[in-house]
Every structure is written in C-alpha cells, then in structure tokens.
Amino acid sequence: MRQKLDDTVLDAVFRDARSYNGYTDQPVAESELHAIWDLMKWGPTSANQLPARLIWVTSDEAKQKLADACSAQNQPKILNAPVSVIIGMDTNFHEHLPELFPHADAKSWFDGNAELREASAFRNSTLQGAYFIIAARMLGLDTGPMSGFDAGKVDAAFFHNTPAVRTNFISTLGHGDPATIYARSPRPDFAKFNSIA
Template identity: 50%
Template structure:
C-alpha cells in the first residue's frame, strides 16, 4: 500500500492557516452539513471504540437563548452571532453500547458500576472526539470557535437535566469573518514542547 499524505492545501485547511474565529459571516449552516461533520468525526479511534461524544447543535434562536445564561460575558455576542453553537458533551452511559461497538471482549464489564472509570474514560475519549469533530468541520469548509468560558452546571441543567450526558466544551461553527481576526499568536516550538527519549 502506498503512503497517503494530505497535500499542502489540505494541511493548510486543517492546521496551518485555520484560525479560531470569533466573528461570523451571516451564512447558514445546513443540517445536512452538521450531519456530515458527525459522520466524519465518528471514525477516528477511541478506547475500545467507546465513542462517548454526544453533540447538541444549538442552531435555533430558542436554543441559543437557552444557552445564553451559561456563557461568560465575553462569549455571549460571538455565540449569538454564530450560525451554530455545538454543545460537545460525553455520555456517562457510553458503556451500555459497548456490546455492539466492541465485540472483541466484554468491555461493558470494565465500566459497569465503576463511576470513576466511567467519568475518566468518557471525558478523555469525548475530548479526543471533540478534536476530531473540529477537524471534520474544518475539512468540510467551516470555521470553528471552541470555548471553555461558560458555567458547565448551567449548561447541564438546561440541556442535560437527566444527568446522563455532561458538557465538555462549546464550539461555534460557521463561516468566519477574516476581517475580524487578530494577528495570530505564536505556537511553541518542537524543542519547547517535545522530547524524544
């Protein structure tokens, strides 16, 4: 099998030229496109194929107003202006689906009745999937604006009152306005961030 490597255009789209957007163009994001994002993001790996990420797409004005009281002041205007705000959560009952998702072993028994293991794995693997989700959105031509500036208890009460899902982070989606981007901040060098041992 030959090596398959993204060309520079693909790498620029996903990484080098992609930015975190706070200003948005007045362009709709279709429901079909939102489904396509998930249909890409579901494929990369998670531990024992557990797939705990769950997403609520706050697209309607009613859904955004429900989200508003949980947002820090600096995140209100950009979230209200974004075509969609994805509430990226994880399912604390993800292990109930393991018999169909991971047939190699009785993986459900690794988690059933073990709340600490459930929480740790749901959060870790849900975070992995959240990263895949943002790359999927970028690969389909959208810009992303992830945020952690919100009251998680208020989001959980408003959107997940049964307690089965818990919010991880919020991510605005749409077509960013490049005119509203500040200069790009530096990134750490390989030498600052990595070691080869």
C-alpha cells in the same frame, strides 16, 4: 500504504485554520451538520467508546439558553453564530459497548467503576471534540471552541433528561469572518515542549 497529504489539506486543517469569534451571514445547512458527524465518528476512541453527545444549537431560543450560561465575552459569539455545538460526555457510554465494541466484553470493564467511566468519557469525548473541529475544517466550515461557561447551567438547560451526560466544551460553527480573528499567536518549535526518550 498511506500517502502524505498535500500542503493544501495540511494548511486548511492546521496551518492556516483559525478559531473564529464571528461569522458571515452564510447559513449552515442541517445536511452539513450530518456530514460533520459522518466524518468525525470515524476518529478513534478507546475501545470505540464514542462517549461524545452533541447538541447542535440552531434556534434562537436554544442560542439564548446557551448564551445565558456563558460568560459576557462569549454570549454574543453564541447569539450571532449560525450554529453552536455543545460537546457533552456520556458517563454511561459503556452501556453501548456491546454494540460498538463487540470483540470483547468491554462493558464489564466499566460496570461499577464510576471513576474509570468519568475519566474515559472525558478523555475520549475531548478527542471527539477535536475530530469535530478537524471535520468541520475539512468540509469548508470554521469553528470557535471555547471555555467560559457555567457547565452546571448548560447541563441543566440541555442535558436535564440525561443526567449521565455532562458538558465538556462548546464551539461555535459557521463560515468565519476574517475581521473577527486575532493576529496569529506563536507556536513553539519542537525542542521547546518535546523530548525523545
């Protein structure tokens, strides 16, 4: 039986965690990127689809290409972050299901149904993006997930060799600089946005 995690963990992952607009000069090692993946990959997706395809943007050249596809507000965030991550979604994820979900002929559920693959890829890669944020926080790193980019330009720059893969969203990654965060925005209590049926 699972035990409730203590408040230190809950604070680090949710209550005290923030989305950062800038980072300290402390670098992020490649081993930390592997560690994030090795944790987030265990998060559940429908039929173990795992449609997220991540590009870890670390070089100055790649940062500039990504920044060129972003809004003016987001460009300096990309250029100054130690790492940015493109969370893409593979609409041909079903090709891997014989390996990833051997319990059933899950590939056949998606063969010839592009609309279903699109919806599943978006839903489950979004879940994986959330797992990325949680994994990074649990490993002592901070993130800055964002919209504010031209998905077509990002796809052309980074997924041109894999046309079935398209951008879902982007996040920066590093050791957050507290001077770059806004005052904490409010969160509603249970009754405002929830109901029990």
